[in-house]
Amino acid sequence: MNLTAVIAIYRFEMARTFRTLLQSVVSPVLSTSLYFVVFGAAIGSRIDEVEGVSYGAFIVPGLIMLSVLVQSVSNASFGIYFPKFIGTIYELLSAPASFLEITAGYVLAAATKSLMIGLIILATAFFFVDLRIEHPVWMLLFLVLTCLSFSLFGFIIGIWAQSFEQLQLVPLLVVTPLVFLGGSFYSISMLPPVWQTITLFNPVLYLVSGFRWSFYGMSDVALGWSLLAILGFTGACIAVIAWIFRTGYRIRQ
Amino acid sequence: MAPIVSIRDLKKTYASGFTALKGVTLDIEEGEILALLGPNGAGKTTLISTVCGITTATSGTVTVGGHDIIDDYRAARSLIGLVPQEISLEPFETVTSTVNFSRGLFGHPRDAAAVEAVLRQLSLWDKRDAKTMELSGGMRRRVLIAKALSHGPRILFLDEPTAGVDVELRRDMWETVAKLKAEGVTIILTTHYIEEAEAIADRIGIISDGEILLVEEKEALIRRMGQKQLVVELAEPVEAIPESLGDYALEREGGGDRLVYTYDRQAERTGIRRLLNDLDAAGLTLADVQTRESSLEEIFVGLVKETGA
Numbered sequence: 001m002n003l004t005a006v007i008a009i010y011r012f013e014m015a016r017t018f019r020t021l022l023q024s025v026v027s028p029v030l031s032t033s034l035y036f037v038v039f040g041a042a043i044g045s046r047i048d049e050v051e052g053v054s055y056g057a058f059i060v061p062g063l064i065m066l067s068v069l070v071q072s073v074s075n076a077s078f079g080i081y082f083p084k085f086i087g088t089i090y091e092l093l094s095a096p097a098s099f100l101e102i103t104a105g106y107v108l109a110a111a112t113k114s115l116m117i118g119l120i121i122l123a124t125a126f127f128f129v130d131l132r133i134e135h136p137v138w139m140l141l142f143l144v145l146t147c148l149s150f151s152l153f154g155f156i157i158g159i160w161a162q163s164f165e166q167l168q169l170v171p172l173l174v175v176t177p178l179v180f181l182g183g184s185f186y187s188i189s190m191l192p193p194v195w196q197t198i199t200l201f202n203p204v205l206y207l208v209s210g211f212r213w214s215f216y217g218m219s220d221v222a223l224g225w226s227l228l229a230i231l232g233f234t235g236a237c238i239a240v241i242a243w244i245f246r247t248g249y250r251i252r253q
Numbered sequence: 254m255a256p257i258v259s260i261r262d263l264k265k266t267y268a269s270g271f272t273a274l275k276g277v278t279l280d281i282e283e284g285e286i287l288a289l290l291g292p293n294g295a296g297k298t299t300l301i302s303t304v305c306g307i308t309t310a311t312s313g314t315v316t317v318g319g320h321d322i323i324d325d326y327r328a329a330r331s332l333i334g335l336v337p338q339e340i341s342l343e344p345f346e347t348v349t350s351t352v353n354f355s356r357g358l359f360g361h362p363r364d365a366a367a368v369e370a371v372l373r374q375l376s377l378w379d380k381r382d383a384k385t386m387e388l389s390g391g392m393r394r395r396v397l398i399a400k401a402l403s404h405g406p407r408i409l410f411l412d413e414p415t416a417g418v419d420v421e422l423r424r425d426m427w428e429t430v431a432k433l434k435a436e437g438v439t440i441i442l443t444t445h446y447i448e449e450a451e452a453i454a455d456r457i458g459i460i461s462d463g464e465i466l467l468v469e470e471k472e473a474l475i476r477r478m479g480q481k482q483l484v485v486e487l488a489e490p491v492e493a494i495p496e497s498l499g500d501y502a503l504e505r506e507g508g509g510d511r512l513v514y515t516y517d518r519q520a521e522r523t524g525i526r527r528l529l530n531d532l533d534a535a536g537l538t539l540a541d542v543q544t545r546e547s548s549l550e551e552i553f554v555g556l557v558k559e560t561g562a
Contacts, residue, residue: 002327008357015350087341091400094305094335095358096327253267253308 005097009105010112013079017113024113025120028067032121035063036128039185050187051218056129061212062184063125068118068143069150069179069204073171076110076154081167084158084251093252099245107155111147118143132215139214145230146207150175152237159250178204188220203229255319256280257332257408257439258304263313265299265463273299275463276313281441283407286434287468288454289443290553296463297443298338301410305335317408331359334406338413338443340393344386348377348396351385352403359404368403375399375429391422398429409433411442415449427453447550451475457549461557475549476519482545483514483525488538495535501528 017024040056047055083089092102125131133139161167182204188196199205200221210226213219219226244251258281265274273296281287289297302308304315306326315322317329343351352368361367372378375395380388385396394414401409411430415423430440430453444450450457451471458468469477490509501524504513512532516523532539 002360004360004362005358008354011357012346012350012354016345019345082343086343087337087339088343090305090307090335090337090341091355091358093307094330094333096330096360097358248309252306 002095002097002101005095006101006105006108009102010109013106013109014112017075017109025117028071028117029120029124032063032067032124033128035059036125040128050190051216053216053218054129057131058187058212058216059185060122060125060129060131061215062179062182062208064118064121064143065146065204065208065211066176066179066184067121068114068146069175069207070171071114071117072110072147072150073154073157073175074168075113076107076151077158077161077167077170079106079110080155080158081161081164085164089251099241103152103155103241103245107148107151110151110154111144114151115144115147118147134217135214139211142207142211142214142226142230145234146211149230149234149237152234152241156237156240156244159244162250178202179208183208183220187218203233206230254283257283257318258441259316260300260304261314263300263303263315264311265296265303265308266311273463274303274310274313277460277463277465279458279465279468281408281439282456283439284434284437285455286430286440286442286453287456287458288450288471289441289458289460290445290447290450290549291443291460292445292557295460297460298412299463300460301335301412301441301443305333305410306330331404332407334401334404334409336394336397336401336409336411336414338416340390340397342385342393342396345384347382347384348372348388348399349381351396352399355400356403361404367405371399371402374402374432391418391425394418394422394426395429402433406438408439408441411440413443413445415444415446423449447553451549459553459556466556471549474552475546480515481518481523483516483528484543484545485512485514485532485539486510486541486543487512488540491537495537497535498528498531501531 036056039059044055044059049055050058083092095102122131157170158167161169181199182202183199184204188199188205191199206221206226206229209220210223210230213223213226243249258279260277260279260281263274263277264272266272277296277300289300291297299308303310304317304322306322318332320326320328320332322329346354349368349372352371353363356368357363369378372381375398377392377395377399380392385393388396398411398414414430415426418426427449430442434440442449442454454471456468457471457474459466467474484506487510490507491505491512492509494503494505494512501514504515505511506513514525514528516525529539529542
């Protein structure tokens with residue numbers, strides 16, 4: 001096991017994160033604050049409480065998920081796409097490191113960055129709404145697992161992408177709609193029955209639901225399903241990555 | 254002594270159907286400088302990439318220091334440093350951080366003294382805090398070498414190290430290579446500059462169209478393949494070569510000022526004495542006589558043409 005290589009990649013990526021800390025952190029915090037102003041204060045004041053929680057507080061878990069998912073995917077995909085784009089990937093491929101080690105370095109760094117952003121947004125939320133966290137350990141567990149699984153997903157996107165356009169395609173066209181339609185800003189019980197059923201096919205629903213449960217003890221789907229969904233998604237991503245490394249898909253000719 | 258790199262019947266066909274290597278067998282001895290000479294598209298980079306793990310072989314085996322590059326890739330790759338043809342560096346990283354990264358990737362813990370030694374060796378110490386994008390092309394290539402040397406490899410692959418580099422930097426590079434050889438590093442470099450192979454290599458491998466045409470000691474190659482020419486400068490130009498000299502296959506040069514006789518110096522009889530006598534007999538007066546040797550370039554062009562025909 002070449003642990004030194006994992007650490008080297010992790011440090012290298014984290015150095016990049018800290019070098020661009022301001023823009024990495026400021027933009028998600030700003031956009032989240034805007035959501036609070038628009039949804040929480042302006043529109044939220046006209047919406048009733050959702051199951052005993054004020055609307056502003058209700059959307060906090062969904063907002064954090066939105067940022068964490070988008071950040072995880074874009075951090076991890078950029079992390080591995082950039083070496084491919086500028087050609088420095090030759091070094092990763094010729095190093096005495098297994099694919100597992102290379103993946104671990106990039107994914108852990110991307111997950112760390114999105115975890116930091118998630119926690120900063122959580123801290124920001126305290127300024128806007130009255131928050132309570134009923135199950136802090138579960139909350140952290142969900143947050144960490146989400147960061148990891150979507151960083152794995154982002155890593156796959158980064159290997160798959162052959163242009164910067166493709167790199168942005170998935171976060172923009174897949175992740176954001178899934179988060180918006182996955183009950184981030186509403187409880188699916190507010191939807192007509194047909195849409196409730198359709199929403200059950202949205203994997204993000206399970207994440208948001210489980211995450212919200214850790215805050216307020218309420219959920220759209222049972223906690224077990226949420227855990228199963230996130231673990232299943234992580235497993236699927238690991239399987240795809242294992243396949244990529246066995247076949248050398250788009251990295252090793 | 255067992256070769257440090259042993260390549261057996263290596264074949265590579267890309268997904269596009271292009272066959273870049275058609276069964277390459279090559280042994281590289283420890284401590285030597287081997288130049289792989291060949292035109293663009295000959296398979297030089299594919300060969301290096303396969304040994305280093307960047308491309309996977311279609312068939313064949315490679316061992317590095319006795320370790321198979323697939324089954325025992327960690328041990329094999331630990332011995333290798335690779336300097337790619339393209340200058341690929343993270344533009345926003347400093348020289349030190351990118352060299353640290355390479356060292357870590359190869360499983361070596363941080364060691365400021367070791368990195369300093371490498372940077373000093375390549376005259377990069379003054380630039381250690383500069384971002385790679387601020388450096389000149391030649392400096393960036395040195396950074397690539399520093400990265401490749403950061404983990405103390407025993408074998409260094411240099412893929413076209415002087416492509417697009419000016420003359421001064423090229424000489425500089427050759428000196429660096431000579432220094433590394435003195436330290437016992439085995440060096441394999443690809444080039445299509447024959448001058449380069451001639452100047453620094455111990456052995457020369459000629460590769461064309463995915464096949465190794467020959468591998469030989471540089472001097473032996475020049476000697477074996479080399480033809481010598483005797484140039485006879487005449488006191489007065491001749492309109493045509495006298496019939497009595499028809500056997501020598503002479504060529505006229507400079508409008509008849511010079512006659513050129515090509516001979517094989519390995520031959521038992523070069524025929525020079527007889528030619529000089531016959532020139533005299535034909536009534537030609539010699540102003541000067543000189544010999545010239547064919548360069549590696551001529552040998553190379555001859556070989557590639559021969560096999561291409």
